Amino acid sequence: MRIGQGYDIHRLVAERPLILGGIRIPYEKGLLGHSDADVLTHAIMDALLGAAALRDIGFYFPPEEERWKGADSILLLQQVVHLVGQEGWRIANVDSVVVAEQPKLKPHIPAMQARLAEAMQISPKQVGVKATTNEKLGPVGQGEAIAAFAVALLLEC
Numbered sequence: 001m002r003i004g005q006g007y008d009i010h011r012l013v014a015e016r017p018l019i020l021g022g023i024r025i026p027y028e029k030g031l032l033g034h035s036d037a038d039v040l041t042h043a044i045m046d047a048l049l050g051a052a053a054l055r056d057i058g059f060y061f062p063p064e065e066e067r068w069k070g071a072d073s074i075l076l077l078q079q080v081v082h083l084v085g086q087e088g089w090r091i092a093n094v095d096s097v098v099v100a101e102q103p104k105l106k107p108h109i110p111a112m113q114a115r116l117a118e119a120m121q122i123s124p125k126q127v128g129v130k131a132t133t134n135e136k137l138g139p140v141g142q143g144e145a146i147a148a149f150a151v152a153l154l155l156e157c
């Protein structure tokens with residue numbers, strides 16, 4: 001088996017949709033980025049790639065490339081799962097935490113688990129999604145950004 005970790009952070013700005021774990025969350029701000037800036041999905045992708053020692057998302061989906069502009073990160077996650085599968089690995093489980101001062105994510109967590117699980121072709125019971133605040137500390141705590149951490153465990157097919 002192999003373990004991997006992922007981390008990501010994106011700036012919160014006005015006039016962008018907030019998408020976390022493939023779910024559109026009603027909020028006055030959204031995450032800034034070249035793709036849809038789904039910080040949770042990005043952290044999970046890096047955890048999966050890391051576990052298979054397959055570099056990182058910037059290697060496969062460079063932000064300089066026009067074709068990834070506004071990209072649906074769930075589609076990118078599907079590609080990552082495919083890559084990991086080609087290397088002979090299947091996903092045992094993924095766990096993650098989103099660090100956001102606002103909005104309250106609790107009501108959206110089951111939907112995120114379901115969407116992420118579907119993209120990875122695993123059960124929602126294999127996808128941990130947790131939410132916490134940063135206790136008002138630092139840029140995340142001041143509501144300037146949302147960060148996410150993830151780990152993934154892979155098993156030999």
Ligand code: MG
Pocket residue numbers: 008009010033037038039042
């Ligand atoms: Mg990112």
